[in-house]
Amino acid sequence: xxMKNIKSLLAITSLALATVLIQGSAMAQQKNDPKFNKMMKxxxxxxxxxxxxxIDQDETQKFCSDPVFASSKQGEKMREKxxxxxxxxxxxxxxxxYIGDWKKGEAIAQSGRGxxxxxxxxxxIGGGCYNCHQIDKKEISYGTIGPTLWNYGKLRGYTNDxxxxxxxxxxxxxxxxxxxxxxxxxxxxxxxxxxxxxxxxLLLDPASPVNQ
Numbered sequence: 494x495x496m497k498n499i500k501s502l503l504a505i506t507s508l509a510l511a512t513v514l515i516q517g518s519a520m521a522q523q524k525n526d527p528k529f530n531k532m533m534k535x536x537x538x539x540x541x542x543x544x545x546x547x548i549d550q551d552e553t554q555k556f557c558s559d560p561v562f563a564s565s566k567q568g569e570k571m572r573e574k575x576x577x578x579x580x581x582x583x584x585x586x587x588x589x590x591y592i593g594d595w596k597k598g599e600a601i602a603q604s605g606r607g608x609x610x611x612x613x614x615x616x617x618i619g620g621g622c623y624n625c626h627q628i629d630k631k632e633i634s635y636g637t638i639g640p641t642l643w644n645y646g647k648l649r650g651y652t653n654d655x656x657x658x659x660x661x662x663x664x665x666x667x668x669x670x671x672x673x674x675x676x677x678x679x680x681x682x683x684x685x686x687x688x689x690x691x692x693x694x695l696l697l698d699p700a701s702p703v704n705q
Contacts, residue, residue, distance in 0.1 A: 543610035553579060557672035572671045580668035583661050583679065586686060591656050593690030595701035601688050602628055602695055608683060618683050620692055625674070628695075629702060638674055646697040647704040659696060663689055 539545050550558065553575050562568045604619025606612065622628060625639040649655050661668055663684075666675035678684040684692070695701050 540610040542608070542612060542614050553667055553671065563672060575671040576668055579665045579671075579677070579680070580661070583664045583668060584686075585657075585660065586690060590690060591660055591693050592698055593687060593692075593694045595691070595694035595698045595703075597688075598691035598693070598695030599628075599702070601684070601692055618688075620678065620684060620688075622692070642696060642703060645703055646699065646701070651697060651699070656693075656697060659693060660689070663692055 533548060537545055537548055556563055556568075556571055556575050563572065601620045602622035604617070605621040605624065607616045607618030622642070623632065623635045625636040627635045627637075627641040627643055630643055645659075646655070662675075664679040665677045666673040667677055676683060679686075679689065695703055698704070
């Protein structure tokens with residue numbers, strides 16, 4: 494590698510490290526900053542089903558809110574602990590059935606409704622999967638934060654290992670990646686067991702349009 498390229502690489506690496514350190518430092522300051530704490534207290538209010546408990550971080554959220562520690566050697570052990578905690582909290586289907594109705598699952602995946610202050614407790618909550626994933630080739634708009642789900646089962650197969658992994662991932666993705674951007678659907682009771690079974694069908698039923 495040429496010296497010029499090495500210098501460029503070192504400069505980019507230094508900039509990236511500095512950015513992480515600055516962000517971590519800023520977050521540490523915010524935690525101990527009375528003005529910031531007051532802003533958090535005054536800036537949020539309970540409204541309808543959205544309570545102030547939503548701004549209280551659990552152990553997983555606190556860990557992922559500190560990028561410096563999370564990416565450090567000390568953080569590696571904590572990351573494993575966090576993932577284990579989330580994995581242990583996952584419940585397998587009570588009726589032993591992993592696959593529900595793909596048609597209902599498709600509606601859930603395409604819905605972004607529910608769990609907001611404008612909703613009621615009776616409003617069905619959707620998965621909003623399209624925000625981060627491509628689900629169907631016919632879609633003209635979808636997010637790319639997560640991988641495409643097109644042909645999910647067709648490409649991965651329908652073995653028990655794939656089914657169990659998918660169930661766990663939909664329930665609580667942080668069981669595999671402590672700081673995953675994917676919501677913890679079961680942990681926060683965003684989707685119930687039947688809804689998750691239906692989303693599973695969308696991904697793994699051979700008859701689902703996802704697998705055509």
